[in-house]
Amino acid sequence: MKEVIAAQRKPYIDDKAYESAPLVVLNSFSGEGKHLKLMAQVFQNMFPTINVSTVKLARIRRCVLFSYNPTSKLIDVRHFAIRVLPVGVSRSVKKLVTGKIPNLAKCEDIADFIEKANGLSDSEFEDDEASHVVLPQDLPSRGNLQNQKSAIKLHELGPRMTIQLMKIEEGLFNGEVLFHELVVKTEEEKDAIRRKIEKRNRLKEERKEQQTKNKLKKEEEKEMHKQKCLKGMKIEKDENPEEEAPEDDAEYFKEENAPLLY
Incomplete structure (x- = not known):
């Protein structure tokens, strides 16, 4: 995991991501063969069950991907951190929304900072719309509100593994x-x-x-x-009964300690 983070230009680290179980994603395990179904069950049982209808979205911070390649018969295992960002917000406004303090040294007014670069950057225009979702719940992160559109970003955490059954x-x-x-x-x-x-x-x-x-x-x-x-x-005891009764300890003590008469 350290090697994966070290290779990233801007690594994403979230300590709270490990407080809850990850979301398990299985890809291409629906083919023919009982061994594929068995593998899918094993991978699912490796992690706690998540009820998608009752879970709070704020607790889903990681996902584990198991992707099966039918041609090579290899399984790629990837581990990602999930980050949700509001859509349709420029980079400058996004900094303000997320609580980051911008550098306003070259701006005469806050409006200059917000209107800089005419709203969205080129990288934001190239954002894949397939990653856009409408949130069914409010998230604690700023700008992610219920019934509003947000973008899902994945940051690889590691480790990377390629396995085969x-x-x-x-x-x-x-x-x-x-x-x-x-x-x-x-x-x-x-x-x-x-x-x-x-x-x-x-x-x-x-x-x-x-x-x-x-x-x-x-x-x-x-x-x-x-x-x-x-x-x-028992037979031996019956054949040799004791002739004398057991001594009385109190009487014996009395006789031994009786005063002597001269």
């Missing part, structure tokens, strides 16, 4: 391979592998059941041995 397998390195980019097997080979996995799982369950039975058997034998020992101790 190679393999999908059930379980943890012990299940059926559902997808493989490099290895293609026939239906007969898939059936043979599936039967092998089923046999392995069946043997695993049988061993597990046998271990459970052995554990229960050992616990029963342990309990039987315990009861047998207790029974033997």
